[in-house]
Structure formats: C-alpha cells, structure tokens
Amino acid sequence: MRIEDKLFLDGIKPDESRSHLKIVEVTVCQQRCGERGRPCTLGCPAKVYTWENEQIVVAYNNCMECGACRILCPFGNIDWSYPRGGFGIGYKTG
C-alpha cells in the first residue's frame, strides 16, 4: 500500500490557517542539502516533504506529528511545533 492511500485511512483535521511545520532557511535545502540526499523527503512516514522545482514543498496536512523530520534534518532546518489544539492527527486505535 502506498503512503498516500494509507493516509486516507487516518483522521487528520487540517488547520488551513497555519502550518505547524516551517522551513527555517529555504536556501539551506537548496544549496547545502542536495549532497545530503534531503533525508526529509525519504524518511518522513507521511511523505510530507517533496522536492519540486528546486524547493522543498511541505504538505503539512499529511503530518502524523511523529517528529522524525525535526531530528533527521542534518541542518536542524525544520521549525517543528504541534498543530493548534483540536487540529492534526486523531487516531482511532493508537
């Protein structure tokens, strides 16, 4: 099963007004992370990060709030916070 299909099974309440994931310095992804393989685009279990047109696109509404991206980013370049109360992932089983 692809990640995209699995995410349909999860209850995620998107916060349209605010992203809880921010790239601190876009140029770091562009200029310094290429040689590091941009691990966020590979390691994120929800495929939140994709590399499109020479920049990182952050699909924060897919986020399962695990926190892995914050730790695997080689440059500490992801400003990671929780979605506002009442938003984000809501597991039925856990």
Next chain:
Amino acid sequence: MDERFDAIVVGAGPAGLSAAYVMAKAGLNVVVIERGDFPGSKNVMGGVLYRQPTEQVFPEFWRTAPLERYVTQQSLWVLSKDSALQIGHKSEAFAREPYNAFTVLRAKFDKWMAKQVTEAGALVVPETVVEEVIRHDGRVVGVRTGREEGDLYADVVIAADGVNSLLAQKAGLHPEWKPNQVALVVKEVIALPRERITDRFHLEEEAGATIEMVGEATAGMMGTAFIYTNKDSLSIGVGAVISDLVATQTNPNDLLEQLKAHPVVRPLVEGGETREYLAHLIPEGGFHGVPRVHCDGMLVVGDAAQLVNSYHREGSNLAMLSGKLAAETVIEARKRGDFSAAALSAYRRRLDESFIIKDLRKYAHASAYFEHRKHFFTLYPDLVNMAAREFLTVDSVPKRRKQWQIVRTALRARSPLGMLRDAWGVFRRMI
C-alpha cells in the same frame, strides 16, 4: 483560564495520567493539559501493557479497562530473506487472573485512564497545546497554552509531553535528541475476523500473542518489528533508529510493506484490511540518553525523559512508574512548601532506586555497541537461518558432514576470533 493549581501535568499519556491520578488521590488540585481531541487520540505504542506495573497506579484495572487480549504467547523471530528462526514461550500461567500482560489500543486505553483521573478529582483539558513554560526568577511557575488568556500557574509542572519532549527542551533541560537516540516506528492496525486471529495464532478465545522480529525485518538496521494480536485486528509495525534510516535512505513505510510481504509474515496478515496507519518515535537513548529530569518547579516523566527499555519492549510501565514517583515527590515537596530543584531532585533519586534506572543501567552500553556492528542485524540472522535450514534439510548427506558444512559456512562468513569477540561483546553488554 488564568488559574492557579497545585500541579500542572502536560500530556495525557501513561506517565502524565499516572502522575495526575496519584496527586489527585492525595487531594491536590491538578490539571492535565492534552493537545488531542481526547486523551489517547495522539498516543501510539506497539501495544503491550504490563499488568503488575499498571496496577501500581490503577488497582484491578483489567476488570474495567478496555483491553484487547491477555498475552499468553510470546515469540522472537530472527528473519532472513525467506525464512525465520522462531523462539517462543507459551504458558497457562499467563492465561489466569491477574494476568501478566495485555495488548491494548492506546486511543481507547488512555481515554479510560483519563476517566479514572477525572473521577479522582483532576481536571483534564483536551484540545489544548502547551506552548512554553512560564518562568519567574528562573523557576518554572506555569505554562502558556495556545488558548486565549491561557496562562496557567502552579507550584509545579510535570512535563509528560512524550518523546518529542519539547517542554523540557524549552526549559533548557536537554538539547534536541540525536538521530541515534530515537527510533521511528510505523504501524498498521489490520482488521481481521476473531476466528481467523485465534486460528492463525493458535489462541484460546481471549488470549493473545506477541511476535518480535529482528534481522531482515529491519533490513539490517538497528531496530525491531512486531505483530501483536488485538480482539479483531492485528498491530504490525517496524522501526529503526533514525540515524540508520537516514544512512540507508530508507522510507519506513517501504520497510513495513516489505515486512508484510515477507513469506513468513504474509500468511498472518493476508486477507486483513488496514484500518489505520500510524507513526511514532521511541526513545532509544537508554541510560546515557536520560536528560536532567528536574529543575526549579518542573519534573520530566515517561518518554519525555527517555525512559524506555527497548531490549525488553518496556516503555509504558516505566512511564507509569516515573509518573507515580514524580507525583510522590510533589506530594512530599508540598508538605515542606519547597519546589526547588534541590527538593525535586528526590525524584531522580527515586528513579535511581527503582527498576527503571537499574534496568537502563544494565544495558547502558548495549546500543552504542550494536550501533557500529551491523553484522548482528544481517550476518547472524542469515547464519542461524542457514544453519537451521541445512540441519532440517534431509538430503542423504551424513549428519556429521552436514554439521561441518554449517560450521565451515559460518567460519567463512566470520572468523572464529571475530565470533568469539562478538560473543564476549554481547555477554558484557547484555548480561
């Protein structure tokens, strides 16, 4: 909501709810702040909950709590590409009250715990994110929530905000975890009719099985995989330390898909319907990863303090006990009206004296050892499977020659000195 409490607990998981329960029972005015829609909605674990430690906080919980199955059967599978060496234990003793362990689904179980906490007199506030600690003269005096006028004040704050541990970081207790101090685990809950589960796992009606898997299960990375039986679903997951996932450029979902397709695993999950997909971090720092757990006006419990013994698949029990110990420390501190770091350091002493730190200390050097010896996750799983397969293959080769063939193949893969060193290395760090 600008109010004053005796204690603020941040996070409604096993650690936070245990702390809140013990404090509320002792008559303290306690508030639990939870960011999920309800306690449990953001919480994930593999799924095994231990009876004795849980009972230290919630006596006879198994009579009313939403549990899936009592665990009677536990196995370890060492996977190679196409086979598995399986070691297991099943006991009638585990099938009787008061039981040893249960499988649970945390969204249900944590909700139940929170209900007990509310009934004990604490206030549980969901849908609220704690954004930072409020300090006064250097000491923690409260928390700032995401709500309007959402500052809360208390004598003490207990950070039970889970593995991401943002609150303790903001309070300056530890820097960000390193990629080798946390594992990323993905999990699926796969619906399967009850009879199929009892048939496939050879179980009595309400009994449950757990299977831990190493080796090919994590494609040679430091980590494990698991399958746990629930009432009418399976929890299947796999995880590895983040440093290995990055080094091998692996997506965790690919790992999970490979596991589900493994010839030994596939028949167990076949025909099931995936109901939910989950991801969570597990603290893997062990003894040396435990940060400072107290400062003026604040204590850190559970995953937020890296209290996980991954070698024994224990986490929720360490969380609950740490919550209880923190609560007892607060109750005592309150008698003296002293919530300074010095007074709260009694919590760390309590942790040290408990099985929590004793167990973490026992494996203090294990992960650093295995981290750089990947052949434990690749070479040995392959060798033991090869040996078992060779030995069980009946092909008219005399047994003595077969034995020597096995030994020769093994020695070609790893020198006798290398094996001796490995054995000694494991003995020193694990026993």
